[in-house]
Amino acid sequence: MLHDDWNDALVMGWVPAQSLKECLDQSESVLNSAMASYVFDRYAQVLAYAGGESAFVAGVRRHADANRQAVRRQWTGKWFRRAYLGPTLGWLGEKGLWVSPQPWAIIGGAAGQAETRELVQVVDEELRHPSPIGALQISKSPDMISHGVWKMKPGTQVDGGVWPSLNATLIWALALVDGGKAWDEWKKNSFARHAEVYPEVWYGTWSGPDVLNSVNSEHPGETTGGSPLGWTDFPVFNMHTHACPLFAASKLLGLEFTEAGLTLAPKLPLRSYRFDSPLLGVAKSGRGYEGWYNPSSRDMWTIRLKLPPEEAKLFARIEINGSRKSVSPAPDGVIEMKGEGGEGSPLRWSVRRG
DSSP states (O other): OTTOSSOTTHHHHHSOGGGHHHHHHHOEEHHHHHHHHHHHHHHHHHHHHTTOOHHHHHHHHHHHHHHHHHHHTTBOSSSBOOEEOOTTTOEESSSSOBTTHHHHHHHTTOSOHHHHHHHHHHHIIIIITTOTTSOOSBOSSGGGOOOSSSOOOTTSTTTTOBOHHHHHHHHHHHHTTOHHHHHHHHHHTSHHHHHHHOTTOOTTSSSOOSOBOOTTSSSTTSOOOSSSOOGGGSOSOOTHHHHHHHHHHHHHTTOEEOSSEEEEOOOOOOSOEEEEOSSEEEEEETTEEEEEEOOSSOEEEEEEEEOOHHHHTTEEEEEETTEEEEOOOOTTSEEEEEEEEBTTBOEEEEEEEO
């Protein structure tokens, strides 16, 4: 853990001075291990694609699994613990639910199917439903009482505020499980929702700070001032408020890049939508799906569109760079398309009903 993982103030906020050295020497972050499960897997994939030595790639995958197994042991029956602060203080995150490690436990595969179902339900109840502007960072619990050098009021900062940087990964994890919940959380974290709920707070409507006060604060919808971090001195132009919705939108599309191209597993519960970017685009309409892929290098690429099997059966033909052909989706709902594109001339594809 050292001094922090994502949470810059966890050690200083929850560890008293007399336990600081022990904590720095012996603490462990469940968040870091949960994230490492995913990161090492992706690293191994990139190494294999680049022709890396097979023994080294296998070692990286073993590191991923070791972290995954370590996280699995921190399951409390409802959620995953937050961090081990050393022998004196023990575990943080047994009495309260911290959002930060939970999405990565799902994304990195530490949470099995049963744990994922329970975890999504308890995150809904404890973190999402109480808040109209995005999930709380900590549930209302004894864990909101900190004993460290930094003092914070409940519902503010890292003592239960609302953080776009955390909720982006929550949306990603929810999209793997329940598209409706993911879409709901995405909307809750939007500028539009903040403007509806807290119209008297000018920031949070066209730009915003790193964190907003939650419903558990004396001043919900606002942000905090004073020491050590006074966000009221700079309540706009924090890039998380802009970048995180864009990043999370890509996860609503189920976007994952592969060595062959990309995979799309859209989870948006909408009849129609359109996502545009210089690199790729996806659109859904009553006729089906269409999109394009324009990487910096020109090559043959594979687009895998993964739909629920019941929906995939509705489609009988595809079009790739203007060439039409019939298609039979795989039993798991995957429709695979291959074509040339890139360097300013995108691969264009569509999937249509029969």
